Each structure stands twice: as structure tokens, then as C-alpha cells.
Amino acid sequence: MAWRDWFYLPLPEPSLEGLISYIETHPVYFGVITFLLICLFLTLNLSYRIMVARIRKRNHEANAKQAALDTEDLLTEYLGGALNKEEASNALNRLLTNRSKPLESIALVFRSYFQMLSGESKEELKRLFLESRFAAITQKRLAKPDEHVILYIELAALAQFNSVKQELKKLLRNDHLDVRFQALCALVDLFKFNALKYMLEVKYKPSEWEEMILMQKLLRDKSNANFDFNLFLNSNNDQLVRFAVRAAQLFNRFELGESFRELLHHPSESIRRRVYEAAGVLLMNELQSDIIQAFPQENLVTKRTILKTLQNLGDDDALPFLTELFLAKEPELSLKAGKAIYFISGKNSRIDEIALADEQLMRMVEHIKDPLIA
Amino acid sequence: MSTSELFFFIVNTAILVFAVVISISYLWLALMSSSALKKYIRNTRYVHFDSYVASPLAPKVSMIAPAYNEGLTVVENVKSLLALRYVNYEVIVINDGSKDDTIDKLIASFDMVRTHFYFEEKVACKPVRGVYRSKNPAYSNLWVVDKENGGKADALNAGINVANGEFVACIDVDCIIEPDAMLRMVKPMMEARKKRVIASGGVVRIANNCHIEDGRLKHVNLPENQLAMFQVVEYLRAFILGRMAWAKIDGLLLISGAFGLFDREVVIQAGGYDHKTVGEDMELVVRMRRMMHERKEPYSVTFIPDPLCWTEAPESKQILGRQRNRWTRGTIETLKFHKVMFFNPKFGLLGTLSYPYWFFFEWMAPLLEVTGLIYTIYLFAVGHINLAFFLLLLAMVYLFALNISLFAIYSDLKTYDLYKNKRDQWRMIKSALIEPFLFHPFVVFHAILGNRDFLTGKKAWGQMTRTGFGGPAKK
Numbered sequence: 001m002a003w004r005d006w007f008y009l010p011l012p013e014p015s016l017e018g019l020i021s022y023i024e025t026h027p028v029y030f031g032v033i034t035f036l037l038i039c040l041f042l043t044l045n046l047s048y049r050i051m052v053a054r055i056r057k058r059n060h061e062a063n064a065k066q067a068a069l070d071t072e073d074l075l076t077e078y079l080g081g082a083l084n085k086e087e088a089s090n091a092l093n094r095l096l097t098n099r100s101k102p103l104e105s106i107a108l109v110f111r112s113y114f115q116m117l118s119g120e121s122k123e124e125l126k127r128l129f130l131e132s133r134f135a136a137i138t139q140k141r142l143a144k145p146d147e148h149v150i151l152y153i154e155l156a157a158l159a160q161f162n163s164v165k166q167e168l169k170k171l172l173r174n175d176h177l178d179v180r181f182q183a184l185c186a187l188v189d190l191f192k193f194n195a196l197k198y199m200l201e202v203k204y205k206p207s208e209w210e211e212m213i214l215m216q217k218l219l220r221d222k223s224n225a226n227f228d229f230n231l232f233l234n235s236n237n238d239q240l241v242r243f244a245v246r247a248a249q250l251f252n253r254f255e256l257g258e259s260f261r262e263l264l265h266h267p268s269e270s271i272r273r274r275v276y277e278a279a280g281v282l283l284m285n286e287l288q289s290d291i292i293q294a295f296p297q298e299n300l301v302t303k304r305t306i307l308k309t310l311q312n313l314g315d316d317d318a319l320p321f322l323t324e325l326f327l328a329k330e331p332e333l334s335l336k337a338g339k340a341i342y343f344i345s346g347k348n349s350r351i352d353e354i355a356l357a358d359e360q361l362m363r364m365v366e367h368i369k370d371p372l373i374a
Numbered sequence: 375m376s377t378s379e380l381f382f383f384i385v386n387t388a389i390l391v392f393a394v395v396i397s398i399s400y401l402w403l404a405l406m407s408s409s410a411l412k413k414y415i416r417n418t419r420y421v422h423f424d425s426y427v428a429s430p431l432a433p434k435v436s437m438i439a440p441a442y443n444e445g446l447t448v449v450e451n452v453k454s455l456l457a458l459r460y461v462n463y464e465v466i467v468i469n470d471g472s473k474d475d476t477i478d479k480l481i482a483s484f485d486m487v488r489t490h491f492y493f494e495e496k497v498a499c500k501p502v503r504g505v506y507r508s509k510n511p512a513y514s515n516l517w518v519v520d521k522e523n524g525g526k527a528d529a530l531n532a533g534i535n536v537a538n539g540e541f542v543a544c545i546d547v548d549c550i551i552e553p554d555a556m557l558r559m560v561k562p563m564m565e566a567r568k569k570r571v572i573a574s575g576g577v578v579r580i581a582n583n584c585h586i587e588d589g590r591l592k593h594v595n596l597p598e599n600q601l602a603m604f605q606v607v608e609y610l611r612a613f614i615l616g617r618m619a620w621a622k623i624d625g626l627l628l629i630s631g632a633f634g635l636f637d638r639e640v641v642i643q644a645g646g647y648d649h650k651t652v653g654e655d656m657e658l659v660v661r662m663r664r665m666m667h668e669r670k671e672p673y674s675v676t677f678i679p680d681p682l683c684w685t686e687a688p689e690s691k692q693i694l695g696r697q698r699n700r701w702t703r704g705t706i707e708t709l710k711f712h713k714v715m716f717f718n719p720k721f722g723l724l725g726t727l728s729y730p731y732w733f734f735f736e737w738m739a740p741l742l743e744v745t746g747l748i749y750t751i752y753l754f755a756v757g758h759i760n761l762a763f764f765l766l767l768l769a770m771v772y773l774f775a776l777n778i779s780l781f782a783i784y785s786d787l788k789t790y791d792l793y794k795n796k797r798d799q800w801r802m803i804k805s806a807l808i809e810p811f812l813f814h815p816f817v818v819f820h821a822i823l824g825n826r827d828f829l830t831g832k833k834a835w836g837q838m839t840r841t842g843f844g845g846p847a848k849k
Binding site for chain 2: 008009029032033035036039040042043046047049050051053054057058150151154178205207208209210211212213215216239246300301331332335363364366367369370372373
């Protein structure tokens with residue numbers, strides 16, 4: 001091949017016909033050149049976007065910071081009495097209408113003030129919120145189901161923005177799981193909404209994460225403690241049952257022993273495990289024999305939970321079962337059984353005698369008795 | 375068609391198919407990641423992690439941190455781990471038979487006393503010499519395990535044996551962990567409704583040149599060293615684009631050894647970390663997934679794009695080379711151990727997509743690249759190359775690769791925006807521009823050496839020398 005052939009690059013004629021004939025005659029060249037041009041365009045575009053995005057971000061950050069500072073100044077002056085409600089409301093409205101001031105920053109400052117303040121100052125802040133355009137803006141945002149509204153749900157809840165109740169209820173039907181859950185939390189916070197009844201009605205399936213958050217909120221309202229948890233415990237929604245068992249445990253519902261006894265035969269292993277755990281915390285000694293009976297059928301994790309429960313129950317009747325298990329030297333279980341024996345029997349524990357002459361068991365006893373490990 | 379023509383046709387077609395498939399897969403990963411990242415940011419934007427860190431309902435997490443000859447920094451590192459914002463956790467430091475004073479420093483600094491701990495070997499590990507706890511109640515969640523040297527996998531197994539938590543977080547002791555990292559990692563595991571989340575991976579970021587004080591990251595800077603700079607771009611691509619996309623389709627095979635959270639029960643059932651491989655992090659994830667598939671239990675492996683863990687990247691060619699060599703050997707060993715999954719529909723997406731992807735584009739790609747290079751030289755020699763067309767193709771491939779890096783930088787900027795110094799973006803673009811010429815050939819070369827060492831049966835980890843975060847050099 002001649003050297004000049006190495007550099008041969010056919011190019012299309014600068015006309016539509018020329019291009020069509022080029023595609024027909026040199027499809028590979030056409031493909032490569034087209035893809036190259038697309039890549040080049042993307043490279044320039046991305047590089048430009050990166051550089052511009054940084055500048056925009058910097059501006060946005062500066063604006064957000066300024067908006068937060070302005071809002072803080074305004075609230076400090078208002079709460080300190082330097083501005084009356086009307087003046088403050090007008091100033092806030094000006095901030096809200098200023099397009100360069102990010103709304104989210106103003107909302108975040110309000111949120112933190114609502115959380116921080118209490119008593120009359122909080123009431124003052126609430127009045128300003130309701131009197132300014134902020135309440136209307138919040139309501140508008142809540143009414144748009146497609147918008148990301150979590151911050152506004154929270155703001156409305158913190159401000160106890162009464163007219164928003166219907167909007168929040170509408171959000172309970174939102175497609176977005178997080179929005180639904182946030183609306184539920186806000187309703188609980190704001191209106192002492194009966195979340196338990198609602199969950200039962202809609203067969204809500206709380207995840208463990210949601211359970212943790214919701215439980216923290218529900219525990220604050222003592223009226224939830226009287227809820228009829230039997231309605232939950234008979235549900236065919238496993239997540240709801242699991243939730244109810246945990247709730248019953250945290251609300252100290254000692255009288256649910258009989259319902260729990262039925263749940264010991266529930267097909268869901270995670271529900272049974274929750275029941276064992278709750279039985280131990282609520283000291284439901286009446287369930288002990290059923291729990292011991294269920295022990296052999298359970299998996300290792302649940303067996304460990306059962307042993308912890310028996311330890312909590314502290315009933316001497318469990319000692320023969322525990323001793324047998326301790327002597328069986330079953331991995332992961334014997335140590336827990338020994339621990340339970342030691343905790344049940346206290347200082348009178350005969351665990352040393354039981355373990356006597358067996359080196360492995362003696363090492364377990366040393367572990368159990370070591371105060372640093374306990 | 376003559377034999378030589380047929381040969382050229384077959385080889386050219388194979389290379390073309392490979393190039394097209396790898397390009398499409400990168401493009402697909404980028405697009406998938408982008409949407410997953412947006413969704414994640416949207417969903418967590420206003421979550422008050424701080425409000426829940428003290429919840430007694432949060433699951434217990436055991437952090438396992440193996441330490442080998444870390445005497446110079448171990449006390450500071452452990453203090454930083456003990457200061458995380460999560461109420462229900464314990465820190466288990468494993469002294470893996472260090473030759474320096476690691477264990478003495480731990481005992482002296484934290485008032486540790488040897489206990490009568492009854493050690494049950496749930497997963498295999500080298501003999502444990504002692505388990506220590508502190509007399510000081512302030513360190514009640516600290517455990518120190520002193521054991522014979524057995525390597526990182528072995529040390530992690532010892533930690534798993536001692537752990538009490540529902541989840542185990544396996545970390546490098548010298549990593550900087552963000553204060554709310556635990557809760558962020560635990561969240562997807564607690565949110566799972568239908569599937570059990572067996573593992574969760576976190577993004578690892580490069581901490582070279584960052585301002586670190588009392589084990590906390592105070593200010594993010596880009597590294598001064600160009601080699602570390604290349605790795606910043608590389609990590610962005612790998613974590614922000616690659617793993618996020620794989621997690622979205624639940625096909626993630628690798629969780630970084632520097633920071634990962636695992637369901638302890640599943641880890642024990644799978645047999646813990648494997649001592650036989652130098653890629654123990656990937657191997658464990660693959661084995662756990664394989665086990666769950668074989669048991670037909672619904673499960674998933676998730677990934678958190680938040681920058682939760684900061685680590686020191688190698689700044690010398692020698693150390694980086696060793697690291698890449700080891701990564702390659704680890705990949706090959708893992709793929710070899712689990713070859714039954716290769717294009718096996720029994721393992722679903724894992725067997726039909728994730729495994730083949732790793733096989734062709736992680737293991738084979740460097741080999742094919744070198745073969746392609748030799749082939750190109752041969753074609754030049756025999757005059758079968760049109761230089762203009764060759765340059766066109768080269769430019770196209772270069773620009774495509776550059777776009778992937780730029781997209782990663784852009785995604786990071788739009789979401790986390792950690793690099794705020796004036797010239798940071800330009801420095802990253804510059805690194806992305808020159809990376810294909812300087813860094814990529816280096817990585818490919820060491821991947822080839824990794825293949826060679828795998829064939830010759832080399833098992834060593836290779837020494838990792840760190841300079842420490844602003845501290846004196848340590849080995």
C-alpha cells in the first residue's frame with residue numbers, strides 16, 4: 001500500500017445527494033464520523049455544563065445563604081419586638097417574592113426556628129407564618145402532588161397550620177411512598193391523627209424504618225396506649241401485625257398475653273420472633289411453657305431470642321430446659337442458655353457445679369461470670 | 375475469501391462487537407445511575423437522620439476494623455470510630471498479629487483488660503490470643519481482639535465471631551467515616567419490605583490532601599498528587615456511575631472492602647470471608663448472593679451514593695501498581711470460584727448479566743486491549759491500516775471515554791458538589807482529558823501483571839504504605 005493511501009479519508013460532497021451517496025458508498029466512515037461528532041458535541045457540552053454549573057451553584061449558594069441570613073435577621077427582629085407583625089409580614093412577603101432568594105432556604109430557617117422555640121415565641125412565629133404569604137405558598141405546594149413536598153409537610157405540621165389538614169389527608173393517597181408517610185407523620189404531629197386506625201383501614205405495610213419513626217411519634221401521645229391492638233393482631237397483613245406487637249410492647253400492654261399466645265403459631269417467623277421478644281420485655285410468664293415448646297422448631301436467630309426472653313422472664317421453671325441446652329454444648333445456644341441460668345439463679349447459681357469437669361463448659365461459665373463482658 | 379481474509383474478518387468483527395457492547399454498557403450504566411442518583415437524592419433530601427440516631431429501635435451494628443501494624447494512628451482512628459452518631463453500635467478492633475505496638479497502644483489508651491471471652495468459631499479464623507474490654511465505661515462499646523496474623527479476611531472473620539450486632543460493618547481502620555454513616559447505611563436494610571437486604575455498600579472517596587482534624591473530615595480538597603487525582607475521577611466513575619446502576623437493577627457484585635454493611639446471619643451462613651482469595655470483599659458478596667439464589671430466598675444488595683467513607687489513595691506508582699495487581703487477582707479468583715454462575719439462568723440477572731459483565735469487561739478487557747494493540751501494530755506492519763480512519767476511530771473512542779468521565783464529574787457536581795475550590799472542576803476535567811493516555815495504560819499494565827501473577831499462583835497482598843492524614847508516614 002502506498003503511503004498516501006494510509007491517509008485516504010473519503011468525505012461527502014457538500015450536498016444532500018452527495019451525503020446520501022456517501023452513506024451508500026461509505027457507511028462505516030459515515031457511522032464513525034457521525035458518532036465522533038456526537039461525542040465531540042457531548043464533550044463540549046458537558047465541559048461547559050460543568051464549568052457553568054459550578055458558577056450557578058456558587059451563585060445559588062450565595063443567594064441561599066443570603067436568604068437564610070435575611071430570614072434569620074427578620075425573625076430575630078420580629079421576635080425581639082423591633083418589628084411589629086405587619087412590618088414583619090410585609091418584609092417576609094418581599095423575601096418570598098424575590099426570585100433570587102431560594103424559597104427552600106427560607107423554609108429551612110422557619111423549620112429550625114419552629115423546632116427551637118417554644119411558648120409565646122413559637123406562637124408569635126406561627127402568627128407571622130399564617131399572616132404572611134408563606135402559609136398560602138405552603139398550602140399550594142402541598143396541593144401539588146407531583147412536587148417534592150416533604151419540607152412543606154413538615155413546615156405545615158410544625159406551624160400547626162390547621163387549614164392544611166385536608167391537604168395532608170389528600171397526600172395520604174399520593175403515589176409517592178415517602179410523601180404518603182411524611183403526610184401521615186405530619187398528621188400525627190399536628191392533629192394527633194389516629195395513625196393506628198388509619199393504618200388498619202388502608203392495610204398499611206410499614207417498613208422497619210417507618211416503624212421506627214412512627215413509633216417515636218406515637219409514643220409521645222399516651223392515648224395511643226389504649227388502642228385495641230387485637231384489631232391489628234388478627235390482621236392478615238404481616239407487617240402490620242409485626243408493627244402492632246412492637247407497639248404493644250412499647251405501650252406496656254401486659255394484658256395481651258392470650259393474643260400473643262395465638263401468634264406463637266403464626267406462620268411468619270419474624271412475627272413470632274417479635275412476640276418472643278415482647279413476651280420477655282412485658283414479663284408474660286404465662287407464655288413460658290408455650291415458648292419452650294416452640295423452641296425446637298425455630299431457627300437459630302429466633303432460638304437466641306427465645307433464650308433472651310427466658311432470661312428476662314427469670315422463671316425457675318425454665319431451669320431444667322436451660323440446663324439441658326447448656327449441657328448439650330450446642331454452638332451459639334449453650335452460652336446463651338448458661339447466661340440465662342446464671343441470671344435466673346443469681347448468686348445461688350449452681351452453674352459451676354453443672355459445668356464441673358468439662359473444660360468447654362467451664363470456659364463458658366467464666367465468660368458468663370465476667371463482669372466486663374456482661 | 376482466502377484464509378487470511380477470513381482471519382482478518384473474524385478478528386475485526388470480534389473486536390467491533392466487543393467495542394460496541396462495552397460502549398453500550400457504559401452508556402446504559404451512566405443513564406441508569408443518573409436516574410437512580412436523582413431518585414435517591416430526592417428521597418433523602420429532608421430526612422432527619424439526626425432525629426433517629428438515638429432511637430432504641432435502630433438495629434445494632436458491629437463495626438469491624440482490622441488493624442495490622444497501625445500503631446502510629448490506631449488510637450486516633452479508634453477514637454474517631456467511637457464518636458460516630460449512632461446509639462446502638464459496637465466497635466471491634468482486630469489486631470491481626472501486628473509486629474509493632476498496635477495492641478499495647480490500644481490497651482494503654484483505652485484502659486483495656488483481657489476478659490474470659492468464650493470464643494466460638496462461627497466462621498473460620500486463626501487462633502485468638504485474647505479479647506479485651508475497657509474498664510472505662512466511656513468505652514463500653516469497644517472490643518479489642520488480639521489474634522495471630524492471618525490477613526484481612528481472617529481478621530474480619532474473627533470480628534464476625536465476636537460481633538453481637540444484627541449487622542456488621544466491615545471497614546478499614548484508617549478510613550474516615552462520616553458521623554451519620556451508620557444510619558444512612560442501615561436505612562435501606564430497614565426499608566426493605568419484600569426482600570431481605572443482605573448487604574449495603576457505600577461510596578468511598580479519596581481523602582488525600584483533605585483537611586482532617588480529630589478523625590473528622592473538616593474540608594474537602596482535591597489531591598495535589600496527579601496519580602491520586604486520576605483516582606478521584608476513576609472513583610467517581612466507578613462509584614457514582616457504575617455501582618449505583620448495578621444496585622438499581624440489583625446486580626451489584628462488589629462492595630468495597632473499605633466500607634460495607636452486611637447482614638451478620640447471612641455472612642455466617644455463607645461462611646464468612648474467604649482466606650484463599652485476595653479479593654475477599656467481592657468474593658463474599660458473590661458467595662452471599664449465590665447462596666441466597668440457591669436457597670431461592672428473595673434478597674437484594676443495595677448501594678448508598680452518599681460520600682460516607684474517605685480513604686487515602688496510593689500516591690506512588692509502585693503501591694498503586696501492587697493494588698491494581700491485587701484487585702485483578704481478586705477478580706479472577708472470585709470469577710473462578712463461582713464459574714458455575716457464568717451465563718447460568720438459574721442465577722437470574724446475576725448469572726446472565728453481572729457475572730458475564732465482570733468476566734468480559736473487568737477481567738478480559740485489559741487482556742483484549744493489549745491483544746488489540748499488538749494486532750494494530752501488526753496491521754500497520756502489513757499495511758492493512760488506513761491511518762486517517764484509524765485516527766478517526768481513536769478520536770471517537772477517546773471522546774467516548776472522556777464523556778463517561780465528564781458525565782461522572784457532572785453528576786457529582788449536580789448532586790453532592792464536594793469540591794468547591796475555585797479551580798477544582800477544571801483540574802478534574804484536565805485529569806479526565808489526560809487520564810486515557812497516562813493513567814489507563816498504567817492500570818492496564820498492572821492488570822496484565824495481575825493475570826500473570828494469578829497464573830503463577832502468587833497470593834501475596836502486597837504491602838500498602840500509607841502516609842497518613844497529615845501525620846507521619848506509616849507502614
